[in-house]
Amino acid sequence: MDKVKILEKYLPPDAAPLIGRWIDYFKCEFKISRNRNSKFGDYRAPYQGKGHRISVNYDLNPYAFLVTTVHEFAHLHTWNEYQLKAKPHGTEWKNNFKKMMQPFFEKDVFPADIKQAITSYLNNPAASSCSDLTLYRSLRKYDAPKENIVTVEKLPLKTVFKLKDGRVFRKEEKLRKRYRCTELATKRIYLFSPVAEVEVIENYNK
Structure with missing residues (x-):
């Protein structure tokens, strides 16, 4: 099956074509993963003959899936530019995350509250997106209800x-x-x- 069609099951449909192009452009192995309580997604740099690898939890809502995917691709892009010379969530990564998020802002993919939370997070260099509770809470509002x-x-x-x-x-x-x-x-x-x-x-x- 075409990768864009698969991605549309997990992402806002307007976002899927660009993520598909990134997978090809960066020659990245992109895996839709089981649920992991400790993290939403993961990036692994090239190692021992393996290329870039990204995994994202399958059970995220479409907006959380997209934010996590862009988060991990920003790690990949930063590694390509700086390898081990940049901090994991340092200035270089933040600049790339901001740039790579911009096309989805232009497509108006996100609801207003999530867009505002992302913008606020990007203006706050002290927090990583993993621990930014405002962004986390705004994304969680779009989860399906979980009983009990x-x-x-x-x-x-x-x-x-x-x-x-x-x-x-x-x-x-x-x-x-x-x-x-x-x-x-x-x-x-x-x-x-x-x-x-x-x-x-x-x-x-x-």
């Missing part, structure tokens, strides 16, 4: 919740940008991102 799933920041204090792996925690106070949470089985303390997705345990008695 809520973000840590929306839980009342002392709420008990579990992760996909079954571990159970109790929400404690906020420490700067993250929430202190106690794992009930071990009494260990973990710091959770405000936007971490968890499942509430009702009437927890243990």
Whole structure:
């Protein structure tokens, strides 16, 4: 099947042709990946005979899929220009991300709130796009509803919740940008991102 037709299943349709051209131009292996809780996408530089490799999680909504794809292609472009001389999310990468995002702004691919969040992020050189909560929240609004799933920041204090792996925690106070949470089985303390997705345990008695 034509790669653009495949990409249209994951991207806003107007964005698919350009991403298809980038895959060809940069001679990049582009993989639509399983869900990875720790990251939306990944870029691997050429190594031991392998070329550029990008993977993006299959279950992202179209706007999150596009932002992640451009994010990773900006890493590729920056590697081509600077190899190991540029920081992963440094000025060089940010400049490339901004340039590579511009065609999608011109096509008016994004809803206004996402476009504003991207623009704001690009004007803030202190944050990486992975940790920019304003951008993350604006993208998440376009996810399909997930039954019984809520973000840590929306839980009342002392709420008990579990992760996909079954571990159970109790929400404690906020420490700067993250929430202190106690794992009930071990009494260990973990710091959770405000936007971490968890499942509430009702009437927890243990």
